[in-house]
Amino acid sequence: MRISPRLLPLPHSFTGILSRVEPAWAISTVVPLQSNTDFTLHQYDVAEALMLERIEGSERPVRSLATGGRCARAGSFLATVTELLQAALEGRSSPLSRCYLHDAQENTLTLEKVTPTQSLPVQLRGPADVIILDTVYHDLLQLDFVSEHRETGKRVYFTIFVGTQSGLRGVPVQIRYQPNWWFQVVLNFRPPKPSASDSAVASR
Numbered sequence: 001m002r003i004s005p006r007l008l009p010l011p012h013s014f015t016g017i018l019s020r021v022e023p024a025w026a027i028s029t030v031v032p033l034q035s036n037t038d039f040t041l042h043q044y045d046v047a048e049a050l051m052l053e054r055i056e057g058s059e060r061p062v063r064s065l066a067t068g069g070r071c072a073r074a075g076s077f078l079a080t081v082t083e084l085l086q087a088a089l090e091g092r093s094s095p096l097s098r099c100y101l102h103d104a105q106e107n108t109l110t111l112e113k114v115t116p117t118q119s120l121p122v123q124l125r126g127p128a129d130v131i132i133l134d135t136v137y138h139d140l141l142q143l144d145f146v147s148e149h150r151e152t153g154k155r156v157y158f159t160i161f162v163g164t165q166s167g168l169r170g171v172p173v174q175i176r177y178q179p180n181w182w183f184q185v186v187l188n189f190r191p192p193k194p195s196a197s198d199s200a201v202a203s204r
Contacts, residue, residue: 028104071099
């Protein structure tokens with residue numbers, strides 16, 4: 001038996017969440033996407049267009065939230081992280097909490113602790129043990145967050161190291177997320193390489 005390549009499952013699976021939040025209600029639907037392309041964050045615009053094309057064909061139910069006691073803010077998760085991060089940079093005391101909506105469900109994000117960090121050495125190695133990042137970040141704040149789902153009480157913990165000085169002020173240089181004891185995700189900021197013109201100016 002021969003299976004046509006068109007009938008084979010595509011190798012990469014993605015899920016998009018399309019939400020609309022208003023002061024009195026929120027709706028959300030999930031859109032699955034199978035693709036030959038393993039999209040990266042730099043291809044968000046391309047993936048978003050494909051998701052929107054497939055929204056009418058999604059068989060997932062539409063989730064809705066319209067209760068009088070729900071979170072009055074229309075902020076998303078990332079917008080809420082940004083707001084609490086900025087509050088930490090302004091010197092406000094922790095803990096600080098904000099509610100937010102994700103997938104038409106209410107959550108509370110709390111900045112539990114803010115710890116000044118003088119330096120954070122970072123070294124990343126790629127294939128063949130090639131060093132792709134070797135640097136030390138200075139004058140940081142360590143921000144420890146917890147997000148709690150209102151209905152289930154499930155909590156998710158993560159940590160962000162953010163710069164406080166000059167060009168790195170407000171820039172997350174490292175994010176740590178550990179869902180269990182044996183698995184941890186660490187995202188590191190990779191500074192852009194100076195252009196040839198920048199190097200020429202610096203050498204003068």
